Amino acid sequence: MIHYIEPHQKLLFKKQRIQLNNRGYKVAKGIYVKITLAGRRSQAAITTGSAAAVVTDILTL
Known part of the structure; x- marks a missing residue:
């Protein structure tokens, strides 16, 4: 993995x-990343998690 950093x-910087x-x-092949390791800001991780929680709540109604 070191050569992908x-x-x-x-x-x-x-x-x-x-x-x-x-x-x-x-x-x-077979290696995927999300949010910060993919080059996105960490705030995206927070909003993604919040959105997933909301969707889960809606689907369980």
């Missing part, structure tokens, strides 16, 4: 955050 594209090189969340 690159600096995070959307965060300040001085924070030294990483992401995995990916195309459409796919790193390599």
Whole structure:
């Protein structure tokens, strides 16, 4: 996995955050990433989790 690591594209370089090189969340055959490791901001993880909770609540009504 080490050869897929690159600096995070959307965060300040001085924070030294990483992401995995990916195309459409796919790193390599059978290897997928989400949110921060895919190069998205961590706020997206929060909203994704919240949205999933809401959808689950709606589907269980």
